Amino acid sequence: MSEVFTKTMARNIFYGGTTFFFLLLLALTFDTISVLPERDHRENITPEVVLGKKVWEDNNCIGCHTLLGEGAYFAPELGNVYKRFGNSTDAIKGFIMSRPKDGIPGRRSMPQFNLSEEELTGIAEFLKWTSEVNTANWPPNIQG
């Protein structure tokens, strides 16, 4: 780089640029947080949904599945599984409940988590709530 462009100038661009864009990020964050309630329908976060998120985390479901496209790519997307299962929380509960303990020979398998009825309802309600978030029309189709 030429002599007219000095190290001090480079340093100032670094500190100035970083400060400016960090403040811009904060401004956008502030706006996002303030408009989120319209998009995530948090009024529907019942105690069951809260329990469902806990069950989701305590069993590390994200280690195989994606949820709204984030997570692992080994097993189906679950952000819209409520809709894929015909808007049925019972179908979700039935699926999770019926996983064989030793897996399915030759097939990618999901563990049997031995969840209680309450926990099953929680996770199903959590996935139902998630499917109702406004995600700008993602995923492209029902297969996730």
Add this chain to the structure above:
Amino acid sequence: MQYQSQSVAKLYFIAAIGLFLGQILFGTVLGAQYIWGDFLFPAIPFNVARMVHTNLLIVWLLFGFMGAAYYLIPEESETELFSPILAILMFWVFLAAGAATILAYLLVPYATLAEITMNDLLPTMGREFLEQPTITKIGIVIVALSFLFNIGMTMLKGRKTVISMIMFLGLVGLAVFFLFSFVNPHNLIEDKFWWWWVVHLWVEGVWELIMGAMLAFVLIKTTGVDREIIEKWLYVIIAMSLITGLIGMGHHYYWIGTPEYWQWWGSIFSAMEPIPFFMMVLYTFNMVNQRRREHPNKVALLWAQGTAVMAFLGAGVWGFIHTLAPVNYYTHGTQVTAAHGHMAFYGAYVMITLAIISYAMPLLRGRVANSNQAQIVEMWSFWLMTIAMVFITLFLTAAGVLQVWLQRYTETPMGFMEVQDKLEIFYMMREIAGIVFLIGLGIYIYSFFVGGEEEASA
């Protein structure tokens, strides 16, 4: 090695390499489970192997960064480390905490682990990359704080250089953004929003400062180019990293419930994120061409050049291909993401860590460079691992494109599991490439034990 206390870095580097081996072993387990779905089930379910793979990656890179800091900060500051004892103590604390956590993943069902570590008191577990029990996270914060204190005090009492300042800033950023891992609202959307403040602001933010500082240090040492020139480049590169990367975080806010304007902010800014990586290539090759000395450690320079090129390919090119919102709409959360994640992590952070180890380890063992034979063996491992990673990336990209085609970009979408069956051939080839990678790593480790005529002692 100019200062006695730099020798603590050796411990950190050895641990890093050991954990790296563990990471790759579990990578090949994951690769096998992609082909034979029930492989090791239910003993080691996929999610458990994955946690081990990714957490080992993060932990060994942290060991590498800390080792790098303990090596380069005293040398840059021209003074002994503030407290070598503290550094050694924290090494064992971190290693014990890391090992205990990994073993717990393998030995106890995750839900039980959450229960016995009292996750309910401050729930932070069960999120990708942040699976560690809360108590481990607190341990990480304590280790990070004493580490920052130690190198901060060292810098205070010595010479302050641009490299040590940037390194320090990057490491402080690493610790600060890790604090967002304790933010876990009941609202999944808010949880996801803040989760990226750890993950994105790490790899596309503050870690780039760390990488830049490490690369600059190795280049100064091996090429003998004037520090002024290197430091100017360093500032410009990291300026571009943060100017593009902070708002570039928007590329994760397209489809998770966040407002649509992020599609614009994210696409425009993240499309510029390859610029600093491209500059790193220009600068590295420029510095090598202008070199004022022929350093006998050839392989360290090979890693340095390799990291610039591979980081540009993995982060820059493979990042760009799926970062624009209309493309990401289809590729989001597919094997394309996995392809990018692998090459970017390898090219940027694995290779820069191996570059500094390659440069510093001989000095820590009392010689300027390893024998020619040892360097040649290490170069073989460089090429094997790097080419294997290129192929892993290519196979995953092919799988990802096909996945999008069959499952998403179509009028007649197939189900996820059905599509995965059709991708088996690519997963097969990925596994083979993964085994080549493992062999390359084995050769890398072997290179430390190759004797031969050594270069003059340091």
